Amino acid sequence: MHAFSLTRTSDSSAVESIRLDGLGLTHISGPESGLRQLAGSEAAASQLVVLISTLSPVPFHERYQQQKTSQLTPMGNAVDYTRPDPPLREDLRLLVERYLHSATPADHVAAHQQLQTPFQSWIASGPALDALAPEHPKLNQLTxxxxxxxxxxxxGIQSLASIESHTPPTAAWIEAQSTLLKTSADHSELTDFVILPPLQQLVDTAGKQVVTGPSSR
Known part of the structure; x- marks a missing residue:
């Protein structure tokens, strides 16, 4: 009974905290508060952060044409929490460069492991946000x-697997990934991806693989 009571109290507190966020009455401010409002909880907001971190807003004139944005337009849409130059743009570029041009086998292994983490989080974020969208319709702004x-x-994961195994991908795979990268580069939902050039590097490198003996790394 005691454990149930604590859980129920904790859940009620979380709901009340989100309600107060919406009224601007908590000490949590800025993006953290806004993302909680969009996603409904801190745990859900952490999944939304994964997506938001990969995006930047389209140029203002394009937002204006679609939203009729002005100084009086209230914040609260998903695009409002994207940044013009998010850190991941440079961080991913540097990590892919380190992976592809590592100085030592140990550095290569470390970069490979570090790349897997964001790729796996991207894969997981989609289904997680899909499950939340019916109750939090503003998430559908980034469907x-x-x-x-x-x-x-x-x-990303498949490119790494090809590079690590020195196994060239099929022509159909390369074509499918090229199409994905091209369509992902289009302005959409008032956002642009900032992660595409390093991913293109990985696809290009995977496509240049030739079957060899055991890796020398």
């Missing part, structure tokens, strides 16, 4: 982007 991010995560 296409969350679907694409799951596919881009799979592209």
């Amino acid at each position: 296409l982007r969350r679907s694409q991010l799951t596919q881009l995560g799979q592209l």
Whole structure:
């Protein structure tokens, strides 16, 4: 009974905290509060952060044409929590460069492991946000982007597998990934992906693999 009471109290507190966020009455402010409002909980917001971190807003004139944005337009849409130059743009570029041009076998292994983490989180974020969307309709403002991010995560994992095994991918796979990267580069849902050039590097490198003996790494 005591454990149930604590759980129920904790859940009630979380709901009340989110309600107060919406009224601007908590010490949690800015993006954290806004993402909680969009997703409904801190745990759900953490999944939304995975997606938001890969995006930047389209140029203002395009937002204006679609939203009729002005100084009086209230914040609260998913695009409002994207950043013009998110850190992942440079972080992913540097990590892929380190992976492809590592100085030592140990550095290569470390970079490979570090790349797997975001790719796996991208794959997981799509289904997690899909499950939340029926009760939190503003998540549907990024329906296409969350679907694409799951596919881009799979592209990353599959590219790494090809490179690590020195196994060239099929022509059909390369064509499918090229199409995915091209469509993902389009302005959509008022956002742009910032992660595409390093992913293109991985696909290009995978496509250049030739069957060899055991890796020398």
